[in-house]
Amino acid sequence: MNAFDYIIVGAGSAGCVIAARLSEDPTQQVLLLEAGPPADNFWINTPGGVAKLFEDKRFNWGFKTESVESLGGRTVNWPRGKALGGSSAINGMVYMRGHPADFDHWTNLGNEGWGWSDVLPYFKKSERNVRGGDDYFGGDGELSVTDPVQRHPTTDDFLQSVKAVGIPEIRSLNAPPFEGVSYQQFTIRGGRRETSYTAFIKPILGRKNLTVRTGVHVLRVIVEGGEATGVEILDRGETQIVKAAREVVVSAGALSSPQILMLSGIGARDHLQGFDIPVIVDLPGVGENLQDHWAAPFVARVGARDSYNSNLQGLRKYVEGARYLFNRRGFLALGSSAVSAYVKTSPDQLQPDLQLAIRPVSAVFRPDGSVVIDPKPGIGGAVVLVGPKSTGRMELKSPDPLKAPAFHPNYLSDPSDMARTLYGMRLLRRVLAAEPLARRIAAEVAPGPAVESDQDLSNFIRQSGNTAWHQTGTCKMGCDEMAVVDARLRVHQIKRLRVADASIMPRITSGNTNAPSIMIGEKAADMIIADRSPPRVVTT
Template sequence: MATFDYIIIGAGSAGCVLAERLSASGRHKILILEAGGRGRSPWIALPLGYGKTFFDPSVNWKYESESEAALGGRKSYWPRGKGVGGSGAINALVYARGLPRDFDDWEAAGATGWNWNTVRETYDQMETRIGPSGARTGDGPMTVQDVSDQIHPATRHFFDAAQELGLPRSSDINGEACEGAAAYHINTSGGRRMHSARAYLAPALKRPNVTLMTGALVKRIEFDGKRAVSVRLQHRGRTLSLRAGREIILAAGAVSSPCVLQRSGVGPAQDLQAHGITPLLDAPHVGGNLQDHLGINYYFRATEPTLNTLLRPLHGKLRAALQYVLTRRGPLSLSVNQCGGYFRSSPNMSAPDQQLYFNPVTYTTTPNGKRTVVQPDPFPGFILGFQPARPTSRGRIDIRAADPSAPPRICPNSLATEEDQAQVIAGGMLCQRLAQTSALTRLIEGPMAPDLRCLTPEQILADFRERCGTVFHPTGTCRMGPDARHSVVSPRLKVHGVAGLRVVDASVFPNLTSGNTNAPTMMLAHRAADLILEDA
């Protein structure tokens, strides 16, 4: 049986960070296991390639939730990264640290040592920030670019609308003044996606003490008593057991990490027995506490050119491609989410409660039902959308069978609380006020139904139930906390009740951060490596 010091399950946003930092000293032998492929699709490197990877089964697990009565019986599409880089390889690239209160809330929920002052230091260590002029701040491996000089001219109407309503303006949602209308910063470098596989794993793989195994589907973690000692997996038609001399680190993400634990006998005992799995540890919180952002887009035809005008016709695509090849700039080098920000839906709110998006493009999927590509509409248009930042509903993710190839059972339990429903109405009315400003009125030729400007609060909620969807930020399914009564891992990310096993990914978030979750996931892994090495 092959032996390594650390076995990392999952080469996603967290796993790639861990592989680099745990291997840097050269003292430890690292194995990183990835169920997907090497992640070499050119559409991953291209920032606007998001539209190609969104439905691509070669790089996307394409999960689906259970139907939800609160959403009219609908199921939701849950894209998840399938390959090296994980979901950070196929996301829309918005780099959002989260609000300071998000992390102070973590500590208040029992995640001792994960307050804002601590995690801010970690962010500073991991980032190199690049301004529009090319000026660089910091020397971390993750480059974060301010592309405010490149966003589409139509975005000016969004900033004017916010100013008309007296809403704040922010030059950096990751800075001290993070509230207000902002151009989103993105994790790119040289016009290419800078995800954790490029920033962290690529240099780590140059070291002789790091091994990457792709196409490795983990069946379960094996224990000697209550100590995790090896990983059993399927690889190229063979079943293997690989031993970890120090620790096994589960970094498969908020969807897959609880499923690996459950297949390993750590989870709700009664449910495990129903799948023929002998429980090692009755841990009912494994898979629970699921949190996610639900969002909605309002579509409008525009009175002036938008990205649709450029990217829909073939000659426009060719022009954008040529600009990208020659300069590594232009729309192909940017996120589809160009601006937005954190906002208070009412001045009475103590902190921002909504995240908004303004995209100078509208798009539909292919009409043949195969949903293989996101295509801009053949007329100028834009999107105004929002997501309530801190939902209070809690769902679950569980295994559907003991077979690791079976998709998980995802039950989001959306809009289960009156508070969440009220936040939907508040966010919709904030967008409505923006759409009614003279600034956006100048840009709106007409709505693509429904017309947000005319909806009552009750209609806003009803429309949200009918059309909303996940914003792809699942967290919390192996939450951290002080003890097993309320959590799955300790603040040092060790699984309660067993030894030699940690979870390091978005599943351990006690609470969902207010914005996009890729940056805090990488931050968590960066700091977790320090904890692991301290304990070694």
């Protein structure tokens, strides 16, 4: 069948939710398209297998930025999920919604219906929190949200040392007061990774009105007479047209959704004409407003019992693997960065703009993007600038849909971003020097004690920092001349076409972006159903 009511492009964090909700109506035929393969893989299912996925091109697009001038000409590896579940199949599984002020700011920019009180019900709708439902948490949704299966003594000490420098402990980073230190929660179910696919699509694969196709690359959205009528796809070497009677929803993520729009003739006129792409709508904001969180790393040398590096090497890694296989517990059942502190860099900040994160393991990031466990006992973590002001852009490098676009993130180009990251590095050093964590620290490895001046620390942050893998904003929601979609996620000047994923964020949220992307999927589905237009007459 090559005609459906709805076509959803991308089976990622938002796309899976949309397909699940729209297919609840048995009269509607729903097609969910994914360029990658199924994701039933041991290292995907195993929470501790994240590092194994950074360079696995089966499940990872393996994008790279262009040379970043503000980082001294570095390129940065950008892993992005290419599988059922999208990036939720390869991420660190942290469940972090962001700060209420993030969403109120979206509303203040002219996006009615996206304030905190508007989006909280959608967060709760998806969530099956191990702590149960209340005013802030959902207890009976599809997405499993759990606490770490075990707490390492080093992370307990980190939490206590954060408190010792004056940062309060709070019960959850996703509930008031939203500022302080706490153990994080994760999208993990029964010791296995919970993706948007396993939560929302896998349980309903028996629905006769839901079709899921993998290994299908969407070449463009077909627009006729000012409305989306379907998509052109490449499926196992064969080009096909699939038609949509009601809507096409692009949910391919912040790095691919704008590319699909551009290839469809929707974007900046001059840019598209440079590739001989016929311009359907001149929308200069497509690909602009690219935002990401920049992470400045730290590593400290500790005693063997203060880290689980040794448990993941040599013969011990087999013992750890057996422990996981038998009872789904142990270090392989944990997500990344067990404890985080969210803090303000100054009292003038309306909300926390820094995250201090720690994990009782240290790793080496190789230039090729691969990650290996540090052979010596260590702990690692990062200062993450969750309130960046720097923005970048993406653009086409080729009219070939199978060629990756060019990404220009402009990290740290706004002077305040570096200043606030420096504040965070010095604050983190105060935490490392505070008891009880200080007694575990044998030496600071990175940045290292010799890196002390602002200039030296700035150089370290540029040279050794990394993406937090939270790219957003490239099809931003709004009503200004650079907006791509309106507050109901409809692409400006095109009927029956929406974008629904992290690309629509006008400003990046203050934390990990998987949970907000799922929320966007929930809210998008409700709007699509509420706005349901009469079907077009489709002939095949």
